Amino acid sequence: MKNQRIFYFDFLRIFAALAVVCLHTASSQYGLEGVYHYSACFWDGLVRWGVPIFVMISGTLFLEPSKAITINNICKKYIPRIIIIFCVWSLFYTSVKCCATKNFNFIFIIKHFVVGWYHQWFLFMIAVLYLITPLLRPITEKQDKNLLFYLIVLWFIVSSIVPFIRFIIPESDKAIEFILNTRLHFTFPMSFIGYFILGYYLHNYIEIKNKIILISVLFVSLSFTVAGEIVYSTPGKESFFLKSFSPFVIITAISIFLLLKNKYAQVQCINKKILKLSDLTLGVYMIHPFFLIIAKKLNLYNNIFLYLNDNYFFTIPIVFCVVAFCSFASVYVLSKIPILKKYCL
Numbered sequence: 001m002k003n004q005r006i007f008y009f010d011f012l013r014i015f016a017a018l019a020v021v022c023l024h025t026a027s028s029q030y031g032l033e034g035v036y037h038y039s040a041c042f043w044d045g046l047v048r049w050g051v052p053i054f055v056m057i058s059g060t061l062f063l064e065p066s067k068a069i070t071i072n073n074i075c076k077k078y079i080p081r082i083i084i085i086f087c088v089w090s091l092f093y094t095s096v097k098c099c100a101t102k103n104f105n106f107i108f109i110i111k112h113f114v115v116g117w118y119h120q121w122f123l124f125m126i127a128v129l130y131l132i133t134p135l136l137r138p139i140t141e142k143q144d145k146n147l148l149f150y151l152i153v154l155w156f157i158v159s160s161i162v163p164f165i166r167f168i169i170p171e172s173d174k175a176i177e178f179i180l181n182t183r184l185h186f187t188f189p190m191s192f193i194g195y196f197i198l199g200y201y202l203h204n205y206i207e208i209k210n211k212i213i214l215i216s217v218l219f220v221s222l223s224f225t226v227a228g229e230i231v232y233s234t235p236g237k238e239s240f241f242l243k244s245f246s247p248f249v250i251i252t253a254i255s256i257f258l259l260l261k262n263k264y265a266q267v268q269c270i271n272k273k274i275l276k277l278s279d280l281t282l283g284v285y286m287i288h289p290f291f292l293i294i295a296k297k298l299n300l301y302n303n304i305f306l307y308l309n310d311n312y313f314f315t316i317p318i319v320f321c322v323v324a325f326c327s328f329a330s331v332y333v334l335s336k337i338p339i340l341k342k343y344c345l
Helices: 007-027 035-045 050-062 071-101 106-115 118-141 145-168 170-184 193-205 211-232 247-264 272-279 281-297 300-307 312-334 338-343
Strands: none
Touching: 007 035, 007 050, 007 247, 007 272, 007 281, 007 312, 035 211, 035 312, 050 118, 050 193, 050 247, 071 106, 071 118, 071 281, 071 338, 118 145, 118 193, 118 281, 145 170, 145 193, 145 247, 193 247, 211 247, 272 281, 281 300, 281 312, 300 312
C-alpha cells in the first residue's frame, strides 16, 4: 500500500459513523414492547457493522508494513491522543450528567469521568489494539497470506461460532465450556483483534468483482441479523445476533467493506465535501449521544410518533436523521477551532 489516502476508506468512515448514530438511536428504544420493540430491532439490526468497519480500517492502516508504526510513536503519539480525546469528551459528558441530575458530589464526578459515557468504550478498545500492533506487524511484514487467513479462521471460530452455538443451543453451554476450558484450554478470545487483522487481509488480498454476489450475501446476512434479533431478543435486552461477533454481523461487515473497495479502490480523487465529512467522523462518533440526550429531553420520539399518526416504524429513522445532521453540523463548526480540531476531533 502506498503512502497515500485510500479514498474508499473515506466512504466507509462516513457510512460507519452514520451506522453508529442509527444504532444508538434505535437501541435507546429497546425498553419498549410490542411493535415498538420490533421496530427498534429492525433498525438496530441493519447497522451493527459500524464499529467493526472502524476497526477494520484502523487495522489496515496500522498493520501496513510500509508505514512507520513503532512502539515509540504508539506510546508517544497515538495513545496520548486517545487519552486527550477521552478526557475532553469524558469531562463534557460528566458535566452534562452532573447538570442533568444536579449531583455535584466529588465521588460521583470522578466515577463518571473515569468510566466515561457509554460510547467511549471504543477508545479503550482501540487503545489496546494500538498497543498490540507491534506484536501483529511482524506477521503482516512477512506478507504471509496463509498465516493471516489461519489467524482469521481461529478468531472466527473462537470469538464467533462457539459463542453463537452456545447462544442458539443453551443446553450445550456447559459441555462447550468444559471442553474448551478443561480439556482443550482453548481460552483465547481475540475479540476485536480479529477485525483489526481482517481489515488488512481484505484490503490486500481479497478481490471479489461480482457485485451481485456481495449484495446477495449482504442482503442474506442482514436478513438473518434482523430476523434473529426479532425472534430471540426481549424488550430491554438485545440478543447475540446484534453482538459485534455474531457470524452475520461479521459477514455483513465483510460484504460492505468489499463493496466499497470494489467501487472506489481505483478512484484517484473524490469530492472535497466527502473528504471533509470523513474527517468529521470521529467527532460525530463522540458528540452524537449528546444530541440523543436532547432528543429525549425534547420528547422528540413521541412527538414524531404522534405526527406520523402512530406510525412508529419511521420514527427512529427520522430521529436518526435529525441527530446525524446536528452531529455533523456541530462538529463541522467545532473543526473551525484549531485546538479542538487537533486534539478532540
